[in-house]
Amino acid sequence: MTLSHAAWADGAFSDADFSAIAEILHQETGIFLGENKKNLVFRRLSNKVRDLGFAHFRDYVERIRSSAHTPERQHMISTLTTNVTSFYREPHHFKDFSERLLPGLLNRARRGERVRIWSSACSTGEEPYTIAIEILRLAPEAAKYDLKILATDIDPAVVATAQKGEYLWPAVQDIAPPIRHRFLTPSTNGAPLYEISEQARKIVTFRTLNLLAPLPFKGVFDVIFCRNVTIYFDQQTRARAWMQILKALAGDGQLYIGHSERVSGPAADKLKTNGLTAYCLADKAEA
Ligand SMILES: C[S@@+](CC[C@H](N)C(=O)[O-])C[C@H]1O[C@@H](n2cnc3c(N)ncnc32)[C@H](O)[C@@H]1O
Structure with a gap:
């Protein structure tokens, strides 16, 4: 458990929340997140979940599930894609x-x-x-x-x-x-x-x-x-x-x-x- 995890109540980010986020990301982008990415998802999204006023990821999951066009879903895609690149790469x-x-x-x-x-x-x-x-x-x-x-x-x-x-x-x-x-x-x-x-x-x-x-x-x-x-x-x-x-x-x-x-x-x-x-x-x- 990371320090930032500790600041959240137990169960604030469950396996079910992770699976739901991973599934939506996969449907939208084709990107596959294995179980080992659970901490990464937490790190990248927890500020957003807080900013939205949610104490639990399950509320956030409801929000991104509600419509493909919510700004939150777009934010999730931007946050969970890896954009590393450089001039003259390879x-x-x-x-x-x-x-x-x-x-x-x-x-x-x-x-x-x-x-x-x-x-x-x-x-x-x-x-x-x-x-x-x-x-x-x-x-x-x-x-x-x-x-x-x-x-x-x-x-x-x-x-x-x-x-x-x-x-x-x-x-x-x-x-x-x-x-x-x-x-x-x-x-x-x-x-x-x-x-x-x-x-x-x-x-x-x-x-x-x-x-x-x-x-x-x-x-x-x-x-x-x-x-x-x-x-x-x-x-x-x-x-x-x-x-x-x-x-x-x-x-x-x-x-x-x-x-x-x-x-x-x-x-x-x-x-x-x-x-x-x-x-x-x-x-x-x-x-
Ligand atoms: C690691 S970067 C690669 C950038 C560049 N092609 C390079 O090799 O340096 C991967 C990019 O793929 C994009 N990406 C992920 N899924 C995609 C999809 N389904 N369609 C189009 N772009 C996607 C991400 O947003 C990200 O910017």
Whole structure:
């Protein structure tokens, strides 16, 4: 029992409360919380439960059960998702993207063709902005083309942060200085903030989107980054997520996944690896 547990009456957070919260989170996001996450749930939600004036989690559970659209349910999703990310995270993907894929994609864009890239669990924006920076390094004029990065996440709070495009020093310190100087501007208000350049913002669009819900896209994507999100799903949900991604991938498209993930379920038969945690369709004719 943690110190903060001790401040609550016995039974204020029961196994049944934990199970109910875990079930709602799973239904909404696909995220699976094992029994070992009970303390984490308590730590992350107890202030909210108190702020709502509840002495027991069971009242909170009633509130989030009552409607899918309560602000409390949205808060719960934001609080229980893990949003860790960084610029140039798993740098081999960005090297592969820039060296192997981008020249061809830019040729297509210059011919007036449509090029689409999807960062499907973008968190606070470091991943899609890294993609934008890599594009602009090779093609500073990229905004003229029909070339766009769509960046989505289920959590509106991180999407709002991403949209701002402002980062504190620790978040940008590992970006190579010449790139940082070119694409991030130190804020003039004295706070150690760095703003993403206008150029990079122009080619990224942010949206809130659950990648397990029916996807609203008309077209497919040439490159999909789906990294470090399926690790939080159970096996069945993972298989569903990979099928969703597969549907959104162009016939000659490229998929990048996180270092500790692997494509599973029926999608695994339709994809083949073509690099470190990089995949393309096994049979391009099928797309
Ligand atoms: C650890 S971050 C990964 C960020 C980035 N892709 C990276 O690799 O650095 C995982 C993100 O997945 C998001 N997420 C969780 N479930 C999701 C779902 N069902 N649909 C879309 N995004 C989801 C979370 O909100 C979180 O921002």
